[in-house]
Amino acid sequence: MSIFALIDCNNFYASCERVFNPKLEKKPVVVLSNNDGCVIARSNEAKKLGIPMGAPYYQWKYFCQKNRVHVFSSNYALYGDMSHRVMTILESFCSEIEIYSIDESFISFDQFKETDLFGYAKEIKQAIKMYTGIPVSIGIASTKTLSKIANHIAKKQSIEGIFSLTDAEIYEKILEKFPVEDIWGIGRQYSKKLKSYGIETAKHLRDADLKTLSRKFSVVVGKIIQELRGISCLPLENIIQPRKQIMSSRSFGRPVTDLAELEEALSHYTANACLKLRRQNSDANGIYVFLHTNLFNKKEMQYSNGTSYHFPIPSCDTSYLIHIAKICLRRIFKSGYRYQKVGMMLLDLTPKNLHQYDLLAIDENTRKKTLIKAIDHINETLGKNALFFCAEGIERAWQVRSGMRSPRYTTQWNEIPRVNCKI
Protein backbone atom coordinates (compact mmCIF):
# COMPACT_ATOMS: atom_id res chain seq x y z
CA MET A 1 0.00 0.00 0.00
CA SER A 2 1.19 3.50 -0.84
CA ILE A 3 1.10 6.44 1.52
CA PHE A 4 0.54 9.98 0.27
CA ALA A 5 0.58 13.26 2.14
CA LEU A 6 -0.99 16.44 0.89
CA ILE A 7 0.58 19.63 2.19
CA ASP A 8 -1.66 22.63 1.66
CA CYS A 9 -0.89 26.20 2.72
CA ASN A 10 -3.69 27.71 4.79
CA ASN A 11 -5.41 30.66 3.10
CA PHE A 12 -2.18 31.05 1.17
CA TYR A 13 -2.40 34.57 -0.29
CA ALA A 14 -3.80 36.00 2.94
CA SER A 15 -1.04 34.23 4.89
CA CYS A 16 1.65 35.69 2.58
CA GLU A 17 0.34 39.17 3.33
CA ARG A 18 0.54 38.44 7.06
CA VAL A 19 4.12 37.26 7.01
CA PHE A 20 5.38 40.76 6.23
CA ASN A 21 2.65 42.62 8.05
CA PRO A 22 2.11 41.03 11.47
CA LYS A 23 -0.51 43.62 12.36
CA LEU A 24 -2.85 41.54 10.21
CA GLU A 25 -2.72 38.59 12.65
CA LYS A 26 -6.18 37.65 13.92
CA LYS A 27 -7.75 40.28 11.64
CA PRO A 28 -9.97 39.60 8.61
CA VAL A 29 -7.89 39.72 5.40
CA VAL A 30 -9.02 39.25 1.81
CA VAL A 31 -7.05 39.21 -1.43
CA LEU A 32 -8.65 40.20 -4.74
CA SER A 33 -8.17 38.90 -8.26
CA ASN A 34 -6.70 40.97 -11.08
CA ASN A 35 -8.36 44.35 -11.48
CA ASP A 36 -9.68 43.94 -7.93
CA GLY A 37 -12.54 41.98 -9.45
CA CYS A 38 -13.31 39.07 -7.12
CA VAL A 39 -12.33 37.81 -3.69
CA ILE A 40 -9.89 34.94 -4.26
CA ALA A 41 -8.44 34.40 -0.78
CA ARG A 42 -9.78 34.93 2.71
CA SER A 43 -8.32 34.59 6.18
CA ASN A 44 -10.37 32.51 8.64
CA GLU A 45 -11.68 35.72 10.19
CA ALA A 46 -12.91 36.91 6.79
CA LYS A 47 -14.55 33.52 6.16
CA LYS A 48 -16.33 33.80 9.51
CA LEU A 49 -17.72 37.18 8.49
CA GLY A 50 -19.44 35.36 5.64
CA ILE A 51 -17.50 36.74 2.66
CA PRO A 52 -17.83 34.05 -0.02
CA MET A 53 -15.05 32.82 -2.29
CA GLY A 54 -15.28 34.47 -5.70
CA ALA A 55 -17.54 37.28 -4.48
CA PRO A 56 -17.47 40.35 -6.77
CA TYR A 57 -15.63 42.94 -4.71
CA TYR A 58 -17.80 45.91 -5.66
CA GLN A 59 -20.72 44.13 -3.99
CA TRP A 60 -18.73 43.64 -0.78
CA LYS A 61 -16.72 46.85 -0.65
CA TYR A 62 -19.03 48.58 1.79
CA PHE A 63 -19.28 45.46 3.93
CA CYS A 64 -15.48 45.24 4.09
CA GLN A 65 -15.13 48.88 5.09
CA LYS A 66 -17.77 48.49 7.79
CA ASN A 67 -16.16 45.36 9.22
CA ARG A 68 -12.57 46.62 8.98
CA VAL A 69 -11.50 43.93 6.59
CA HIS A 70 -7.96 44.40 5.27
CA VAL A 71 -8.21 44.23 1.50
CA PHE A 72 -5.31 43.61 -0.90
CA SER A 73 -4.90 43.56 -4.65
CA SER A 74 -3.13 40.38 -5.69
CA ASN A 75 0.65 40.40 -5.52
CA TYR A 76 1.74 37.43 -7.61
CA ALA A 77 5.41 38.31 -7.44
CA LEU A 78 5.21 37.81 -3.66
CA TYR A 79 2.99 34.71 -3.70
CA GLY A 80 5.06 33.03 -6.39
CA ASP A 81 8.28 33.60 -4.50
CA MET A 82 6.80 32.45 -1.17
CA SER A 83 5.44 29.35 -2.86
CA HIS A 84 8.90 28.55 -4.20
CA ARG A 85 10.34 28.86 -0.68
CA VAL A 86 7.73 26.52 0.79
CA MET A 87 8.27 23.93 -1.94
CA THR A 88 12.05 24.06 -1.53
CA ILE A 89 11.69 23.21 2.16
CA LEU A 90 9.34 20.35 1.30
CA GLU A 91 11.88 19.00 -1.18
CA SER A 92 14.47 18.87 1.59
CA PHE A 93 12.17 16.50 3.50
CA CYS A 94 11.11 14.30 0.61
CA SER A 95 12.42 13.82 -2.93
CA GLU A 96 9.18 12.29 -4.20
CA ILE A 97 7.11 15.41 -4.60
CA GLU A 98 4.43 16.65 -6.96
CA ILE A 99 3.92 20.40 -6.88
CA TYR A 100 0.22 20.46 -7.64
CA SER A 101 -0.51 24.17 -7.48
CA ILE A 102 0.90 27.41 -6.10
CA ASP A 103 -0.10 26.41 -2.56
CA GLU A 104 -0.20 22.62 -2.40
CA SER A 105 1.97 19.59 -2.98
CA PHE A 106 1.56 15.85 -2.78
CA ILE A 107 4.48 13.88 -1.42
CA SER A 108 5.00 10.15 -1.24
CA PHE A 109 5.63 8.80 2.23
CA ASP A 110 6.45 5.32 0.92
CA GLN A 111 10.10 5.53 1.92
CA PHE A 112 9.17 6.54 5.48
CA LYS A 113 6.65 3.78 6.19
CA GLU A 114 8.66 2.49 9.11
CA THR A 115 8.87 5.87 10.81
CA ASP A 116 6.25 7.77 12.76
CA LEU A 117 4.48 9.49 9.88
CA PHE A 118 2.46 11.82 12.05
CA GLY A 119 5.63 12.96 13.83
CA TYR A 120 7.41 13.47 10.51
CA ALA A 121 4.49 15.54 9.21
CA LYS A 122 4.71 17.63 12.35
CA GLU A 123 8.39 18.30 11.69
CA ILE A 124 7.59 19.40 8.13
CA LYS A 125 4.83 21.72 9.29
CA GLN A 126 7.08 23.29 11.91
CA ALA A 127 9.96 23.79 9.50
CA ILE A 128 7.76 25.53 6.92
CA LYS A 129 6.29 27.79 9.57
CA MET A 130 9.70 28.61 11.00
CA TYR A 131 11.48 29.35 7.72
CA THR A 132 8.67 31.04 5.78
CA GLY A 133 6.00 32.03 8.30
CA ILE A 134 3.36 30.19 6.27
CA PRO A 135 0.98 27.85 8.17
CA VAL A 136 0.18 24.57 6.41
CA SER A 137 -2.20 21.64 6.91
CA ILE A 138 -1.21 18.07 6.18
CA GLY A 139 -3.44 15.12 5.25
CA ILE A 140 -2.08 11.58 5.18
CA ALA A 141 -3.78 8.62 3.44
CA SER A 142 -3.30 5.73 1.04
CA THR A 143 -4.43 7.58 -2.12
CA LYS A 144 -4.29 11.16 -3.35
CA THR A 145 -8.08 11.54 -3.20
CA LEU A 146 -8.15 10.30 0.40
CA SER A 147 -5.24 12.54 1.37
CA LYS A 148 -7.28 15.48 0.07
CA ILE A 149 -10.10 14.43 2.39
CA ALA A 150 -7.63 14.02 5.26
CA ASN A 151 -6.32 17.52 4.56
CA HIS A 152 -9.84 18.90 4.63
CA ILE A 153 -10.34 17.36 8.07
CA ALA A 154 -6.91 18.61 9.20
CA LYS A 155 -7.95 22.17 8.34
CA LYS A 156 -11.43 22.08 9.82
CA GLN A 157 -11.34 19.72 12.78
CA SER A 158 -7.86 18.97 14.05
CA ILE A 159 -5.98 21.15 16.48
CA GLU A 160 -2.53 20.34 15.14
CA GLY A 161 -3.45 20.80 11.48
CA ILE A 162 -2.43 17.24 10.63
CA PHE A 163 -4.79 14.34 10.04
CA SER A 164 -4.25 10.74 9.02
CA LEU A 165 -6.81 8.45 7.43
CA THR A 166 -4.69 5.34 7.70
CA ASP A 167 -6.62 3.89 10.65
CA ALA A 168 -9.53 1.73 9.36
CA GLU A 169 -12.01 2.76 12.01
CA ILE A 170 -11.41 6.50 11.63
CA TYR A 171 -11.52 6.11 7.83
CA GLU A 172 -15.03 4.60 8.02
CA LYS A 173 -16.30 7.29 10.35
CA ILE A 174 -14.93 10.16 8.29
CA LEU A 175 -16.23 8.85 4.97
CA GLU A 176 -19.67 8.40 6.48
CA LYS A 177 -19.91 12.11 7.23
CA PHE A 178 -17.94 13.57 4.35
CA PRO A 179 -20.25 15.33 1.83
CA VAL A 180 -19.93 14.04 -1.71
CA GLU A 181 -19.58 17.58 -3.12
CA ASP A 182 -16.40 18.14 -1.11
CA ILE A 183 -14.58 15.24 -2.74
CA TRP A 184 -11.72 16.24 -5.04
CA GLY A 185 -12.95 15.94 -8.64
CA ILE A 186 -16.65 16.12 -7.78
CA GLY A 187 -17.88 19.53 -8.80
CA ARG A 188 -21.29 21.13 -8.84
CA GLN A 189 -22.71 19.22 -11.81
CA TYR A 190 -21.51 15.80 -10.70
CA SER A 191 -22.67 16.24 -7.11
CA LYS A 192 -26.11 17.32 -8.26
CA LYS A 193 -26.41 14.26 -10.46
CA LEU A 194 -24.95 11.93 -7.80
CA LYS A 195 -27.45 13.19 -5.25
CA SER A 196 -30.28 12.39 -7.63
CA TYR A 197 -29.09 8.78 -7.36
CA GLY A 198 -29.14 9.01 -3.58
CA ILE A 199 -25.36 9.36 -3.24
CA GLU A 200 -24.79 12.01 -0.59
CA THR A 201 -21.55 11.07 1.17
CA ALA A 202 -18.08 9.79 0.37
CA LYS A 203 -19.10 6.44 1.83
CA HIS A 204 -22.11 6.21 -0.49
CA LEU A 205 -19.87 6.91 -3.47
CA ARG A 206 -17.22 4.45 -2.34
CA ASP A 207 -19.81 1.69 -2.02
CA ALA A 208 -21.62 2.49 -5.26
CA ASP A 209 -21.39 0.17 -8.28
CA LEU A 210 -18.19 1.02 -10.11
CA LYS A 211 -19.28 -0.09 -13.58
CA THR A 212 -22.66 1.66 -13.49
CA LEU A 213 -21.25 4.95 -12.31
CA SER A 214 -18.30 4.88 -14.68
CA ARG A 215 -20.78 4.47 -17.52
CA LYS A 216 -23.28 7.04 -16.28
CA PHE A 217 -20.63 9.67 -15.52
CA SER A 218 -17.14 9.05 -16.89
CA VAL A 219 -13.97 7.14 -16.22
CA VAL A 220 -12.94 10.06 -14.01
CA VAL A 221 -15.67 9.24 -11.48
CA GLY A 222 -14.69 5.59 -11.74
CA LYS A 223 -11.16 6.48 -10.67
CA ILE A 224 -12.45 8.55 -7.76
CA ILE A 225 -14.48 5.56 -6.52
CA GLN A 226 -11.39 3.35 -6.66
CA GLU A 227 -9.33 5.96 -4.87
CA LEU A 228 -11.96 6.20 -2.11
CA ARG A 229 -11.63 2.42 -1.71
CA GLY A 230 -7.92 2.87 -1.10
CA ILE A 231 -6.82 1.67 -4.54
CA SER A 232 -4.42 4.25 -5.90
CA CYS A 233 -5.29 5.25 -9.50
CA LEU A 234 -3.73 8.70 -9.59
CA PRO A 235 0.04 8.33 -9.38
CA LEU A 236 2.38 10.96 -7.98
CA GLU A 237 3.39 13.07 -10.96
CA ASN A 238 6.80 14.20 -9.86
CA ILE A 239 8.21 14.89 -13.30
CA ILE A 240 7.10 18.30 -14.50
CA GLN A 241 5.36 17.85 -17.83
CA PRO A 242 5.66 20.68 -20.33
CA ARG A 243 2.39 22.55 -20.85
CA LYS A 244 0.26 21.58 -23.83
CA GLN A 245 -1.06 25.09 -24.23
CA ILE A 246 -0.16 28.50 -22.82
CA MET A 247 -2.76 31.17 -22.35
CA SER A 248 -2.31 34.84 -21.63
CA SER A 249 -5.11 37.33 -21.19
CA ARG A 250 -6.32 40.03 -18.82
CA SER A 251 -9.38 42.15 -18.34
CA PHE A 252 -8.65 45.80 -18.97
CA GLY A 253 -8.58 48.41 -16.22
CA ARG A 254 -11.25 50.25 -18.22
CA PRO A 255 -13.20 49.48 -21.40
CA VAL A 256 -11.10 49.73 -24.58
CA THR A 257 -12.54 50.78 -27.94
CA ASP A 258 -9.42 51.52 -29.93
CA LEU A 259 -7.80 48.87 -32.15
CA ALA A 260 -4.32 50.28 -31.46
CA GLU A 261 -4.77 49.78 -27.73
CA LEU A 262 -6.09 46.27 -28.22
CA GLU A 263 -3.02 45.53 -30.33
CA GLU A 264 -0.70 46.79 -27.62
CA ALA A 265 -2.34 44.67 -24.95
CA LEU A 266 -2.39 41.61 -27.19
CA SER A 267 1.28 42.09 -28.10
CA HIS A 268 2.15 42.35 -24.42
CA TYR A 269 0.30 39.12 -23.56
CA THR A 270 1.87 37.40 -26.55
CA ALA A 271 5.35 38.42 -25.39
CA ASN A 272 4.59 36.98 -21.91
CA ALA A 273 3.30 33.73 -23.36
CA CYS A 274 6.34 33.40 -25.63
CA LEU A 275 8.65 33.79 -22.67
CA LYS A 276 6.85 30.96 -20.88
CA LEU A 277 7.06 28.93 -24.07
CA ARG A 278 10.83 29.38 -24.34
CA ARG A 279 11.30 28.61 -20.65
CA GLN A 280 9.79 25.18 -21.16
CA ASN A 281 11.88 24.75 -24.29
CA SER A 282 8.95 24.32 -26.66
CA ASP A 283 7.64 25.76 -29.90
CA ALA A 284 4.04 26.55 -30.75
CA ASN A 285 2.37 25.29 -33.90
CA GLY A 286 -0.53 27.69 -33.74
CA ILE A 287 -2.15 30.58 -31.99
CA TYR A 288 -5.71 31.45 -30.99
CA VAL A 289 -6.73 35.06 -30.43
CA PHE A 290 -9.99 36.16 -28.83
CA LEU A 291 -11.66 39.29 -27.58
CA HIS A 292 -14.95 40.19 -25.96
CA THR A 293 -16.98 42.97 -24.45
CA ASN A 294 -18.18 42.85 -20.85
CA LEU A 295 -20.61 39.94 -20.96
CA PHE A 296 -22.04 40.85 -17.56
CA ASN A 297 -23.20 44.23 -18.76
CA LYS A 298 -26.66 43.62 -20.15
CA LYS A 299 -27.21 47.24 -21.15
CA GLU A 300 -24.36 47.39 -23.66
CA MET A 301 -23.96 45.86 -27.10
CA GLN A 302 -22.17 42.54 -26.81
CA TYR A 303 -19.59 41.05 -29.13
CA SER A 304 -17.24 38.15 -28.67
CA ASN A 305 -15.13 36.32 -31.20
CA GLY A 306 -11.97 34.32 -31.68
CA THR A 307 -9.82 32.97 -34.47
CA SER A 308 -6.86 30.67 -34.83
CA TYR A 309 -3.84 30.47 -37.14
CA HIS A 310 -1.55 27.54 -37.81
CA PHE A 311 2.11 28.29 -38.41
CA PRO A 312 3.95 26.76 -41.37
CA ILE A 313 6.95 26.24 -39.09
CA PRO A 314 6.73 25.86 -35.29
CA SER A 315 8.04 28.95 -33.53
CA CYS A 316 8.80 30.61 -30.22
CA ASP A 317 9.89 33.90 -31.76
CA THR A 318 8.13 36.81 -30.06
CA SER A 319 8.34 39.15 -33.04
CA TYR A 320 6.81 36.61 -35.42
CA LEU A 321 4.07 35.67 -32.97
CA ILE A 322 3.16 39.28 -32.26
CA HIS A 323 2.91 39.82 -36.01
CA ILE A 324 0.56 36.84 -36.43
CA ALA A 325 -1.46 37.74 -33.31
CA LYS A 326 -2.14 41.17 -34.76
CA ILE A 327 -3.28 39.68 -38.06
CA CYS A 328 -5.71 37.48 -36.13
CA LEU A 329 -6.96 40.42 -34.09
CA ARG A 330 -7.69 42.50 -37.18
CA ARG A 331 -9.67 39.58 -38.55
CA ILE A 332 -12.10 39.61 -35.61
CA PHE A 333 -12.05 43.25 -34.50
CA LYS A 334 -15.24 45.26 -35.00
CA SER A 335 -15.27 48.92 -34.19
CA GLY A 336 -17.99 50.50 -32.08
CA TYR A 337 -17.76 48.13 -29.12
CA ARG A 338 -16.38 48.66 -25.64
CA TYR A 339 -14.03 45.74 -25.15
CA GLN A 340 -13.31 44.26 -21.75
CA LYS A 341 -10.73 41.66 -22.61
CA VAL A 342 -8.36 40.46 -25.27
CA GLY A 343 -6.25 37.34 -25.01
CA MET A 344 -4.40 34.60 -26.81
CA MET A 345 -3.43 30.97 -26.53
CA LEU A 346 -0.38 29.20 -27.87
CA LEU A 347 -1.56 25.88 -29.27
CA ASP A 348 -0.16 22.47 -30.06
CA LEU A 349 3.16 22.94 -28.26
CA THR A 350 6.00 20.64 -29.24
CA PRO A 351 9.47 20.15 -27.75
CA LYS A 352 12.14 22.09 -29.61
CA ASN A 353 14.29 19.20 -30.70
CA LEU A 354 11.47 17.19 -32.28
CA HIS A 355 10.63 18.95 -35.51
CA GLN A 356 12.23 19.54 -38.84
CA TYR A 357 13.35 22.99 -39.80
CA ASP A 358 13.28 24.62 -43.17
CA LEU A 359 16.75 24.12 -44.56
CA LEU A 360 16.66 27.30 -46.65
CA ALA A 361 15.51 29.53 -43.80
CA ILE A 362 18.24 28.45 -41.44
CA ASP A 363 20.22 31.66 -41.56
CA GLU A 364 17.24 33.83 -40.64
CA ASN A 365 16.38 31.45 -37.81
CA THR A 366 19.84 31.61 -36.33
CA ARG A 367 19.84 35.42 -36.35
CA LYS A 368 16.44 35.61 -34.71
CA LYS A 369 17.34 33.02 -32.13
CA THR A 370 20.41 34.98 -31.14
CA LEU A 371 18.36 38.15 -30.80
CA ILE A 372 15.68 36.51 -28.63
CA LYS A 373 18.35 34.87 -26.50
CA ALA A 374 19.96 38.24 -25.91
CA ILE A 375 16.65 39.87 -24.98
CA ASP A 376 15.84 37.06 -22.53
CA HIS A 377 19.29 37.31 -21.01
CA ILE A 378 19.03 41.06 -20.52
CA ASN A 379 15.61 40.75 -18.90
CA GLU A 380 16.83 38.01 -16.62
CA THR A 381 19.75 40.12 -15.47
CA LEU A 382 18.16 43.56 -15.31
CA GLY A 383 14.63 42.57 -14.39
CA LYS A 384 11.41 41.72 -16.17
CA ASN A 385 10.50 44.11 -19.01
CA ALA A 386 13.86 45.91 -18.94
CA LEU A 387 13.70 45.33 -22.69
CA PHE A 388 10.42 44.90 -24.52
CA PHE A 389 8.87 45.19 -27.95
CA CYS A 390 7.59 48.60 -28.92
CA ALA A 391 4.36 46.93 -30.02
CA GLU A 392 3.61 46.26 -26.35
CA GLY A 393 3.14 49.97 -25.78
CA ILE A 394 4.79 52.30 -23.31
CA GLU A 395 1.98 54.10 -21.53
CA ARG A 396 -0.21 51.01 -21.32
CA ALA A 397 -3.27 52.90 -20.18
CA TRP A 398 -5.31 49.70 -20.59
CA GLN A 399 -3.34 47.90 -17.92
CA VAL A 400 -5.00 46.31 -14.88
CA ARG A 401 -5.71 48.14 -11.68
CA SER A 402 -4.05 46.96 -8.50
CA GLY A 403 -4.17 49.95 -6.22
CA MET A 404 -4.15 47.95 -3.01
CA ARG A 405 -1.14 45.79 -3.76
CA SER A 406 1.36 45.25 -0.96
CA PRO A 407 5.08 45.74 -1.68
CA ARG A 408 6.90 42.97 -3.54
CA TYR A 409 8.89 42.36 -0.38
CA THR A 410 11.05 39.51 -1.63
CA THR A 411 11.66 40.19 -5.31
CA GLN A 412 12.29 43.94 -5.68
CA TRP A 413 15.30 45.62 -4.13
CA ASN A 414 13.51 48.90 -3.52
CA GLU A 415 10.51 47.21 -1.89
CA ILE A 416 12.38 45.18 0.71
CA PRO A 417 10.93 45.78 4.20
CA ARG A 418 12.96 48.11 6.41
CA VAL A 419 13.67 47.42 10.04
CA ASN A 420 14.39 50.40 12.27
CA CYS A 421 16.74 49.55 15.12
CA LYS A 422 17.77 51.80 17.93
CA ILE A 423 21.30 51.12 19.00
Added chain:
DNA sequence: TCTGGGGTCCTAGGACCC
Protein backbone atom coordinates in the same frame (compact mmCIF):
# COMPACT_ATOMS: atom_id res chain seq x y z
C1' DT B 1 -18.65 51.89 -13.03
C1' DC B 2 -17.18 47.72 -10.78
C1' DT B 3 -17.91 40.06 -11.81
C1' DG B 4 -9.98 36.54 -12.51
C1' DG B 5 -6.75 33.87 -15.04
C1' DG B 6 -4.93 30.17 -15.77
C1' DG B 7 -4.88 24.87 -16.72
C1' DT B 8 -6.31 19.49 -17.63
C1' DC B 9 -8.98 15.53 -19.19
C1' DC B 10 -12.95 13.26 -21.32
C1' DT B 11 -16.74 12.59 -24.55
C1' DA B 12 -19.72 13.14 -28.41
C1' DG B 13 -20.25 13.94 -32.95
C1' DG B 14 -18.80 15.00 -37.56
C1' DA B 15 -15.71 14.21 -41.41
C1' DC B 16 -13.33 11.11 -43.68
C1' DC B 17 -11.32 6.58 -45.05
C1' DC B 18 -11.57 1.70 -46.76
Added chain:
DNA sequence: TCTGGGGTCCTAGGACCC
Protein backbone atom coordinates in the same frame (compact mmCIF):
# COMPACT_ATOMS: atom_id res chain seq x y z
C1' DT C 1 -38.90 -0.51 -50.54
C1' DC C 2 -34.31 -1.57 -49.84
C1' DT C 3 -28.69 2.29 -48.25
C1' DG C 4 -22.72 -1.62 -43.96
C1' DG C 5 -19.44 -1.83 -40.66
C1' DG C 6 -15.61 -0.66 -39.00
C1' DG C 7 -11.86 2.53 -38.05
C1' DT C 8 -9.22 7.24 -37.16
C1' DC C 9 -8.73 12.03 -36.44
C1' DC C 10 -10.25 16.46 -35.17
C1' DT C 11 -12.99 19.84 -32.76
C1' DA C 12 -16.20 21.79 -29.62
C1' DG C 13 -17.98 21.69 -25.42
C1' DG C 14 -18.45 20.19 -20.79
C1' DA C 15 -16.65 18.80 -16.59
C1' DC C 16 -13.23 19.53 -13.21
C1' DC C 17 -9.05 21.82 -10.57
C1' DC C 18 -6.47 25.89 -8.16
